[in-house]
Amino acid sequence: MRLEVEITGKTFRSAAGEQHDVISGACFALDAGEVGVLVGPSGCGKSTMLRIIAGLDHDYQGCVSRPTGARIGFVFQEPRLLPWRSVEDNVRIAAPAADEAKLSALFEILELKAHRNHFPGELSLGLARRVALARAFAIEPELLILDEPLASLDVALAARLRDEIAILMEGRSMIALLVTHDLDDAVRLGDRVLLLSSRPARVLADLPIRTPRSARGEAEIAAIRADIMRRINGSSTDQAAS
Template identity: 50%
Template sequence: MAIEISGLAKNFARAGGGVREVFRDFSLTLGGGRVAALLGPSGGGKSTLLRLIAGLEMPTGGSIALPIGRIGMAFQEPRLLPWRSVADNLRLAAPGLTDEALNASLAAFELDGRGGDYPGQLSLGLARRVALARAFAVEPDLLLLDEPFASLDLGLHRRLRTLLAQRISAKRMTVLIATHDLDDALLLADEVIFLGGAPAQVKRRLTIDMPRETRDENLTKLRELAPFYPSSREDDDGNSIAS
């Protein structure tokens, strides 16, 4: 399920008048069946690009071509309906989900026994797992992930990233992840696309050939592939620091 973006333009009106150009004559081709990460600073157009691809925003100009297929998306916020149970939130996205498939979806993200809980009973980490399970439950051909680990502590961030890597490796789909974290991009993606500038443009593209299951132990070596971009590292106390 390749993505073809050609001559894309996207403007937003400013409250005080005028417009903010997010994209101008932006073009990008992403190969089908691969995992790509959009890497760049906050406010650099990553989330907007995902929303344009998902059809949640309309472009000002240009085109986005997607082959016919199912799209799953996890947003920066879990966006679960608070008056619906975890199981109901999954079934709203995937109405044909059988009890067996529902339980398998929950188990895949370590949510066994939480199907009857309501979002208000969940921690942020659990809510993010539910949001990811919901995105996978539709059996997407294209999976869009917008900062899926935002606001999580380092330990939970790493555990959830490992879970996501396992699910991506187990399913054949095209995945596009928006992140500002270099380590997330290096550990999950087959290709890292560095965005920068205003309007946003592709600054660099980096292909990663290393098997996903061996990347954790080779993370230091992987970071050397992008010395120009700050990476998330750990100090002696296990706290994340910027290089």
Template identity: 80%
Template sequence: MRLEVDIASKKFRNAAGEQHDVIAGVAFALDAGEVGVFVGPSGCGKSTMLRILAGLDHDFKGRVVRPAGARIGVVFQEPRLLPWRSVEENVRLVAPLIDEAKLSALFEILELNAHRKHFPGELSLGLARRVALARAFVIEPDFLILDEPLASLDDALAARLRDQIAMLVDGRSVMTLLVTHDVDDAARLGDRLFLLSPRPARVVAELPIRTPRRARGDAEIAAIKSDIMRRIDGGLTERDAS
């Protein structure tokens, strides 16, 4: 199970007919069980890249080779739940034959068992994001795409949900791509970090993290975050220097 990506360029035209460069060079490969995290400033093209990788946007130059027959789970920036369906119905919609024991176990991890019959309008943003995660994980994806899944949450809630994501990812051999502008998310969740330039996005550094997620202490997390910020602020990267 392997994802191979080489996006040479992605452009679009706005309503006024003006052309904008969104991606100028993103190339990497990811294997099963790896969590790749893309860190970049807001508006740099991260979400556009994920739409390409998910097969939702074919208008680009380059190539994306996804594993044949891979089940793809996607969590968008907005939860995108159907407001007229309950939490359980929103999740069962993508996996109607899911075993009750498996569904309950997933809901237990995400603290959703008490909210099965609630509707999206009755949920906080944190709960809605958990339902979106449940919907992505319930299909037992081979390739998981997470687009800013912790955005707009307070620090305490983001930390709890981050731990839940780590638990779900570690319990499955799933190839995962997360995009974020939060270096804490990157340092705590990633196996490999890819730093992106401002738009048009290009990969300016690739940082492997050798220590497993569960074994990373506060000192190592702080060192990883410091390295990320140093590279972002300094503008010098491994790829540039090689």
């Protein structure tokens, strides 16, 4: 099972009729069990890239090859829950055949056990994000796409939720692709970090992290993060010079 991405161009027209280039060169591949992380400046086209990869946007140049018939779990920047449905119903709508034992384990890991009968309007942002994650994991996806799932959360809550995502990813053979602005999230969750340029986005570097997630110590995480920062600062200098 493999995801192959080659997006050579993506443009859109504004309401005023002006053409804007969003992506100019994104080429990478991920195998089963790998977590790729897209890191780049705000507005560079990361979310657009995810929509193309998920098959939600077909207006681009290039080719995206997804595993045939793969179940796709997509966690958007906003939780996108149905306000008239309970937490459990929001999850079961996406995964009607979900095994009760597996669903209960999922709710337990994501700290949703006490909220199964609550409605989205009764939830904090952190809980709503957990429901969105539960919905995506409940379908047992072969391809999981996460668009800034920890955005707008305080540091402690984001760290706890990041650990829960890592637990859910452990041992699964799915392909996962995550967008984040936080290098700590990238280094703690990813197996590969893909650095993107400013718009129009292109892949500046594809950086593998050899050590398994569960074995990464704080010193190694800090060293990897510092190396990525050096590369980001170096690429910014090169782009400014050109």
